[in-house]
Amino acid sequence: MKYIKNTLSFETQRGSVVTLGKFDGLHRGHMLLVNRVLEVGRQKGLETVIFTFAVPPSMRVAHEPAHQLLTNDERHLRLEGYGVDMLIECPFSDAVMHMEPEAFIREILVEKLHAACVVVGTDFRFGYQRRGDVRMLETLGPSCGFRTEIIQKAREDGREISSTWIKEELRKGRMETVERLLGYPYTVREEIVHGRALGRTIGVPTINQVPVKEKLLPPYGVYVSRVKVGGQEFYGMTNIGVKPTVKENFTGVETYLFDCGQDLYGQMAEVALLHFQRREQKFPSVEALQEHLKKDEKQARQFLRENYRV
Numbered sequence: 001m002k003y004i005k006n007t008l009s010f011e012t013q014r015g016s017v018v019t020l021g022k023f024d025g026l027h028r029g030h031m032l033l034v035n036r037v038l039e040v041g042r043q044k045g046l047e048t049v050i051f052t053f054a055v056p057p058s059m060r061v062a063h064e065p066a067h068q069l070l071t072n073d074e075r076h077l078r079l080e081g082y083g084v085d086m087l088i089e090c091p092f093s094d095a096v097m098h099m100e101p102e103a104f105i106r107e108i109l110v111e112k113l114h115a116a117c118v119v120v121g122t123d124f125r126f127g128y129q130r131r132g133d134v135r136m137l138e139t140l141g142p143s144c145g146f147r148t149e150i151i152q153k154a155r156e157d158g159r160e161i162s163s164t165w166i167k168e169e170l171r172k173g174r175m176e177t178v179e180r181l182l183g184y185p186y187t188v189r190e191e192i193v194h195g196r197a198l199g200r201t202i203g204v205p206t207i208n209q210v211p212v213k214e215k216l217l218p219p220y221g222v223y224v225s226r227v228k229v230g231g232q233e234f235y236g237m238t239n240i241g242v243k244p245t246v247k248e249n250f251t252g253v254e255t256y257l258f259d260c261g262q263d264l265y266g267q268m269a270e271v272a273l274l275h276f277q278r279r280e281q282k283f284p285s286v287e288a289l290q291e292h293l294k295k296d297e298k299q300a301r302q303f304l305r306e307n308y309r310v
Contacts, residue, residue, distance in 0.1 A: 001080045005072070005089035006054055008096075012086065015116040016047040018109065021124065022163070023052050025069035026078050028183045029121070029154040029161040034082060036119050036151060046116055047085045051108070054089040061097070067216040069163060069170070069182075074189050101132025105140055115146040122150055156181060173219045173276035185226065185272035188215065188253050192229070192264050195254065204293050207264055209253040209271065217251065218273065220280035224300045225255055226308075229269040234260050235310050237300040238271055244282035245289045256293075258301065275303055 004010045017040040019033040026034070034050065041048035054072065058064040070078070072089060079087050090096060090108075099107070104127045109115040118137055126132040137148040153160040161181050169177045170186065179185045188211050195208035207227075211217065220241030227234045238255040242248045255271055277299060283289040304310040 001076075001084055002086040003076055003080075003089075004086065006091050008090065008093075010086075010088055011112050012047045012049060012114050014047055015044075015114050016049045016086075017041050017044065017117040017119065018049040018051055018113050018115050019119040020051040020126065021121065022056055023050065023070075023075060024056070024163045025166055025182055026075060027069075027154075027161055027163065027166060027181055028156075031183060032151050032154055033119050033121060034079070034084070036149065038083060040117050040119070040149075041085070044116065048083075049086045049088065049113055050079055050084055051088045051090065051113070053092045055092055057092055057097070059092075066214045067167070068214050069166060069186075069216055071189070071212055071215055074187070077189070098128050101127025101136055102140070103127075104132065105137070105144060109146065110144050115144075117149060118146050119149045119151060122152060167216060170216060170218050173221065175218065175223065175273050175276050178218075179274075185274055186218070187270050187272045188217075189268060189270045190253070192267050192269050194265060195252070204256050204290070204297075205261070206254045206256045207269060209255075209269060210250060211253055217253075218276065220251075222277045222280070222296050222300075223273040224275040224277060224303050226272045226274060227255055227257060227269055228272075229264055230267050234258065235304050235308070236260075237277070237296055238273060239280065240273075241280035244280065245286065256297070258297075275307075277303075 017037050019037045023030050037048050040046060056066050059066050076087055109118060120134055122134065124134055134150050141148045155161065166178055166181045175186060188209060190209035190211055192207045193210060217240055223238045225236050225238040227236060234257040236255050236257040238253060240253050242251055253271060277296060283292060
């Protein structure tokens with residue numbers, strides 16, 4: 001897959017089928033667009049293109065913090081796995097931010113991407129002050145050489161699936177609901193780094209990760225998890241938070257891998273959070289923490305036996 005980021009210097013080599021949006025989470029609704037792009041690409045011999053921005057536009061326009069379900073790297077890897085030809089993370093520069101929708105169609109869709117088909121959701125908006133919409137694409141498309149396909153929203157329990165809804169559930173720790181809406185378990189993908197080795201000294205050796213600030217995390221606490229690292233898969237339990245018993249000064253993701261004694265430092269690990277067990281809490285001593293971790297492990301293993309036959 002061609003991965004183009006932080007530049008306006010991009011162009012397809014042939015006609016393309018394009019979908020555009022923020023694609024935060026690549027949830028089931030987004031996948032209706034992605035799968036349709038892949039389908040049209042196969043049928044028509046077109047280059048398949050996902051167009052998004054390097055940062056959420058709301059960061060620049062409304063100065064909102066970027067609390068993302070997927071980091072850019074995580075999104076890139078998922079789309080690569082789906083077989084997309086090109087992912088463009090366009091910089092949301094002043095020039096792009098103030099581009100009129102007609103200019104966006106002409107300069108981006110036509111001149112750079114040679115779009116033959118544009119696939120969008122019903123509420124897609126684009127251009128300066130979001131003046132462009134699906135009707136403009138339908139109206140101007142024929143004279144610009146592309147057709148527009150409008151995909152209806154995916155729904156669950158009568159509600160449209162959206163990144164906003166998923167974030168609501170994530171902040172409540174409802175990991176099973178988050179997985180159902182995303183279509184896959186919520187994950188944190190980061191390099192395994194050295195921690196303070198406290199877990200090893202109390203008989204619970206762990207791997208440690210420090211997520212980027214843009215990554216949205218569920219409530220601090222203990223989770224049942226599944227971990228992929230170095231082509232291997234493990235199950236375990238993960239603590240997200242600041243470890244108040246030992247007073248860390250940063251938010252970390254620390255995972256105890258059941259039945260694993262390998263040295264995994266420096267490798268990338270994808271930690272899938274399957275189930276929320278309990279909130280993070282401060283214990284009166286390291287010994288009390290150690291005793292409670294035994295209970296956590298017992299509960300986690302029971303959950304895995306009942307739900308994953310592990």
